Amino acid sequence: MRQVVLESPRELKVVDAFDPAPGIGEVLVEVKTSAICGTDLHIYNGGTPVDYPRVLGHEVAGVVHGVGEGVTEFGLGDAVAINPNLICGDCERCILGKENLCERGRLLGREVDGTLREFLVVPQVNAFKLPPAVTFVAGALIQPLSTVVHAQRLADIRSTESVVVLGQGATGLMHTRLSKLAGASPVIAIGRTPAKLELAEAMGADHVVGAADDEPVVEVWRLTGGQGADVVIEAVGRPETLLQAMQLLKPGGRLIAFGISPEPLPSLDLYRMYMTETTIVFPRAMSRADFHRAVALVATGKIDMAPMVSANYALDDAADAFRFAEEDPSKVLRVALHL
Numbered sequence: 299m300r301q302v303v304l305e306s307p308r309e310l311k312v313v314d315a316f317d318p319a320p321g322i323g324e325v326l327v328e329v330k331t332s333a334i335c336g337t338d339l340h341i342y343n344g345g346t347p348v349d350y351p352r353v354l355g356h357e358v359a360g361v362v363h364g365v366g367e368g369v370t371e372f373g374l375g376d377a378v379a380i381n382p383n384l385i386c387g388d389c390e391r392c393i394l395g396k397e398n399l400c401e402r403g404r405l406l407g408r409e410v411d412g413t414l415r416e417f418l419v420v421p422q423v424n425a426f427k428l429p430p431a432v433t434f435v436a437g438a439l440i441q442p443l444s445t446v447v448h449a450q451r452l453a454d455i456r457s458t459e460s461v462v463v464l465g466q467g468a469t470g471l472m473h474t475r476l477s478k479l480a481g482a483s484p485v486i487a488i489g490r491t492p493a494k495l496e497l498a499e500a501m502g503a504d505h506v507v508g509a510a511d512d513e514p515v516v517e518v519w520r521l522t523g524g525q526g527a528d529v530v531i532e533a534v535g536r537p538e539t540l541l542q543a544m545q546l547l548k549p550g551g552r553l554i555a556f557g558i559s560p561e562p563l564p565s566l567d568l569y570r571m572y573m574t575e576t577t578i579v580f581p582r583a584m585s586r587a588d589f590h591r592a593v594a595l596v597a598t599g600k601i602d603m604a605p606m607v608s609a610n611y612a613l614d615d616a617a618d619a620f621r622f623a624e625e626d627p628s629k630v631l632r633v634a635l636h637l
C-alpha cells in the first residue's frame with residue numbers, strides 16, 4: 299500500500315509499505331477520505347515534534363476491508379469513521395470515565411502512525427459505523443466534531459444563555475452550530491473572513507461580528523445589553539484572542555479555551571478573574587460517548603459538514619495539500635485527501 303510519511307519537518311513523501319493485517323479484536327479499514335487540520339500542520343512544520351518517520355493524519359473515514367478474530371460488530375464493506383485516540387482502558391483516568399486523559403493515550407498521526415495511507419488497522423472499539431447517507435468527507439470530519447461535542451458538554455450551555463464563538467474555522471463553525479442547537483440566544487460569531495462569517499450565519503449565528511473591522515469587545519457588549527456573554531468559546535488558539543475572550547465574559551461566565559496555543563499567555567488579570575468568579579475550561583480530545591453523539595448529529599442532518607471542506611486532493615498529492623493548507627489560513631477550513 300501507499301502511505302504519506304513525514305521524514306523531517308516539511309519533508310513529506312509518498313512511499314510503499316506492507317499491507318497491515320488485523321489482529322484479535324481489530325478491524326482493517328480501507329481509507330476513503332482523510333482530512334488535514336491545524337494539529338497536522340503543527341506536526342508537519344515541526345512545531346509539535348514527533349518521532350520520524352511518521353505517517354500523519356487522524357481525521358478519517360473508510361470501509362471495513364477485513365476483521366480480526368473476535369470482531370463481531372463489523373462486517374466487510376461497513377462504512378466507518380475512526381476515533382483516532384488509542385486508550386489503555388485500565389488506568390485510573392480511563393476507569394473514572396475520563397478516557398480523553400488516559401495516562402497511556404496516543405493519537406494516530408502523532409504518537410503512532412496515522413491515517414494518510416491506503417489501509418489502517420484499529421481496535422474495533424475505535425470504529426463507528428456510518429449510515430449510508432453520511433459521505434466519507436462528513437465521516438472524516440466526525441472526529442473534530444466529536445471534540446466540539448466534548449467541549450460543549452463541559453460548557454453545559456443552557457437554553458437562552460448568550461454565547462460568543464471567537465474564530466470561525468471548521469471547529470468554530472461547529473461550535474456556532476452546536477451552541478444554537480443547545481438553545482443559546484443570542485449566538486454571536488466573531489471571525490476575520492467574510493466568507494466564514496457567511497457560513498456562521500448559515501450555521502445559525504444570530505449575529506456575526508467581523509474581527510477585522512468591528513471592535514469585537516464593544517460589539518459583544520452592545521449585543522448582550524452591556525452584560526457580556528454567559529459563555530465565550532475561544533476557537534482560534536492564540537494568546538491574544540484568549541485574553542480578548544475574557545473581556546467578553548459576563549461576571550460568573552464560563553470561558554471555554556478550545557483553541558490550542560503552544561505559546562504561553564503574556565499576562566492574566568487575576569484580580570479581575572477573582573472579582574468576576576471566572577471559570578476557564580480547557581477541553582481535551584473526546585470520549586467514545588462524544589464520538590457516538592457526533593455520528594448521530596451528522597446522521598440526523600443536524601449539522602451540514604459539506605461546506606467545511608475548502609479543497610480536495612488525491613493522497614499522492616499530499617505535499618501540495620499541506621502547502622495549500624498552510625499558505626493562507628483565511629481561505630481554508632479543512633483540506634480533504636481522497637483515495
Ligand SMILES: [Zn+2]
Binds near residue numbers: 334335336356442
Ligand atoms: Zn484534527
Ligand SMILES: [Zn+2]
Binds near residue numbers: 391
Ligand atoms: Zn488509560
